[in-house]
Amino acid sequence: MKVLDLQCRQAHVFEGWFASEDDFQDQRRRGLVQCPLCADAQIEKRLSAPRLNLGAREPAQRVGADAPHQAPAGATPSGVPATASPSMAAAVHGALPPALQAAWLELARKVVAHTEDVGAQFAQEARRMHYGEAEERAIRGEATPDEAMELLEEGIAVVPLLLPAAAKETLQ
Template sequence: MIAFDLQCASGHTFEGWFDDKTAFETQQKQGLVTCPFCDDSNVFIVPSAFAIPRAVTSSRGPRQNSGLAVGDISAKIVEFMEQNFDDVGANFAKEALKIHYGVTEPRNIRGVSSPEEEKVLEKEGVPLFKVPLPAKKGVQDA
């Protein structure tokens, strides 16, 4: 179920629960969605208000966020991958298949693959997890 914030033509705002957006649209076309305040059937979805708190307050006082910015998290992921995965470069698909079929010892690998190679890996049942990595500083696209 999805909760949508709804509003009628008179400006009354209320909440409606539906299986999905299509269910809302179907019920709306049938005149089944009406404002609980004025019974107006001219109802539409409005953007929901939400917020992400900077700090969370608990019974023990405020808890500050971790202080890690997105860039810091990305840098930590890159560092972890560089330290814990063998970089096989453009041979990623070949190495992944060798590991999958027991030709070489299992190990964590990273590298690049083409969409065609990824289709082969998927067809062969090789688990694949793509992680977009930020470009290294000072390296420009050719």
């Protein structure tokens, strides 16, 4: 089993598990590998190194002329100050912090679990509910920008929300 660090064009970083490198390349070529946050299929592998926890202790920090170059106090290996907020670090690296990515995916899954997908009939169904022709319930679906603006002009509250494909299905 190969565990790969992957990244989409929007700099969302995630992990993928594949039987082999060939399996990853085949799935990527067929568009089966998608970002779980934005559903982007333009996925690239990131450099990653295995971490082996063999129970060894951290080496003692050397001091003096023979010590390796040290980063300035307060800086992390990435060059972002240790006191930087996660959003500042994300801005520097162009990516959301992993905890924020995970929270977004969890929220998206909750939206999917507690709404009915009406697909391309979203605008029509929202109108029917608004005008009392159908029972009110939580729905989601697809609408063009023009349809969404028309709904808002009619006083029908809608919120555009990009739901990643990973939120719509169970992970295996």
